[in-house]
Amino acid sequence: MIKSLAVDDAGRIIARASRPTEVHAGQDRVVRNLAAAVEDVTRQLEQAGAVMGDTMTKSIGVGVPGVLNVEKGLVVASPNFPRWEGFPLRARLEAAIGRPVLIENDANAAAVGEQWQGAAVGLKDFLFITLGTGVGGGIVLDGRLWRGPGGRAGEFGHVKVMAEGGEPCGCGSRGCLERYANASALERYVLDALPGGTKSDLQRLAYDRPDAVDPAMIAQAAQAGDAAARAAYQRFAVYLGLGIANVVNLLDLRHFILGGGVSESFDLFAPRLRDEAAARIYGVAIDEIHILKARCGNEAGALGMAYLALEKS
Numbered sequence: 001m002i003k004s005l006a007v008d009d010a011g012r013i014i015a016r017a018s019r020p021t022e023v024h025a026g027q028d029r030v031v032r033n034l035a036a037a038v039e040d041v042t043r044q045l046e047q048a049g050a051v052m053g054d055t056m057t058k059s060i061g062v063g064v065p066g067v068l069n070v071e072k073g074l075v076v077a078s079p080n081f082p083r084w085e086g087f088p089l090r091a092r093l094e095a096a097i098g099r100p101v102l103i104e105n106d107a108n109a110a111a112v113g114e115q116w117q118g119a120a121v122g123l124k125d126f127l128f129i130t131l132g133t134g135v136g137g138g139i140v141l142d143g144r145l146w147r148g149p150g151g152r153a154g155e156f157g158h159v160k161v162m163a164e165g166g167e168p169c170g171c172g173s174r175g176c177l178e179r180y181a182n183a184s185a186l187e188r189y190v191l192d193a194l195p196g197g198t199k200s201d202l203q204r205l206a207y208d209r210p211d212a213v214d215p216a217m218i219a220q221a222a223q224a225g226d227a228a229a230r231a232a233y234q235r236f237a238v239y240l241g242l243g244i245a246n247v248v249n250l251l252d253l254r255h256f257i258l259g260g261g262v263s264e265s266f267d268l269f270a271p272r273l274r275d276e277a278a279a280r281i282y283g284v285a286i287d288e289i290h291i292l293k294a295r296c297g298n299e300a301g302a303l304g305m306a307y308l309a310l311e312k313s
């Protein structure tokens with residue numbers, strides 16, 4: 001889904017729209033849908049009398065999942081956009097929209113959004129982690145996004161948490177954190193637990209229609225005290241805690257902001273996550289490590305892009 005926001009200079013959201021991405025229909029369609037999403041918010045602003053003609057938008061930012069060459073405006077690699085390697089997304093969008101466009105990795109954009117208006121306001125050094133279908137990350141060091149020389153810094157989901165074997169990952173490797181701390185890992189943990197004789201509200205449903213078990217159902221069952229669902233969040237927390245401890249030990253970061261759909265269940269996994277991280281960090285007291293729930297919801301990325309675009313304009 002494409003989410004578009006129009007934001008004024010003061011950071012207030014003044015229009016919103018959404019459109020399907022339709023990746024399956026090919027690159028031209030996706031570019032058209034992105035351009036249409038920009039038109040949607042522009043039309044709203046015009047109807048509201050907020051803007052007119054050339055003054056309507058100063059700049060446009062587009063957050064994209066995957067590794068990008070931000071300077072050249074290219075898609076380098078993206079599991080969500082298979083076979084888009086080398087696609088000149090920025091140039092194509094600029095041709096379709098007729099205005100300058102900025103592109104950025106979506107997790108990096110969300111990190112900036114949280115720093116601007118969310119849980120990371122005032123923080124100079126932190127890792128934003130998105131927990132959803134995939135696991136992404138955005139690193140902010142000394143107040144600025146750290147992209148790395150190849151633009152792929154912050155790929156927290158592909159930090160390895162298994163030395164041998166391990167679940168195959170969309171990146172082509174195995175044992176990546178993403179496969180152990182994403183939404184489908186929660187489903188796997190629940191389904192693993194059920195045949196073992198664990199009593200569960202989800203049991204009947206899982207036996208009849210395993211495909212029907214989804215993260216929202218697991219969250220609901222865990223909130224209600226269901227043992228299998230709660231155990232799934234504990235397992236999830238072990239791997240995420242391992243990943244966070246690795247980052248603390250490598251970069252000495254003290255703040256971690258958790259966003260994405262699974263972070264809605266923050267309270268179900270945060271205590272165990274903290275314990276697991278505490279057991280693995282070196283030279284820092286756990287009291288100095290702050291693991292926080294993101295505040296901008298699914299608009300963090302679009303807000304961050306607006307900030308980056310305003311900054312550039």
Ligand SMILES: [Zn+2]
Nearest residue numbers: 158169171176
């Ligand atoms: Zn991977």
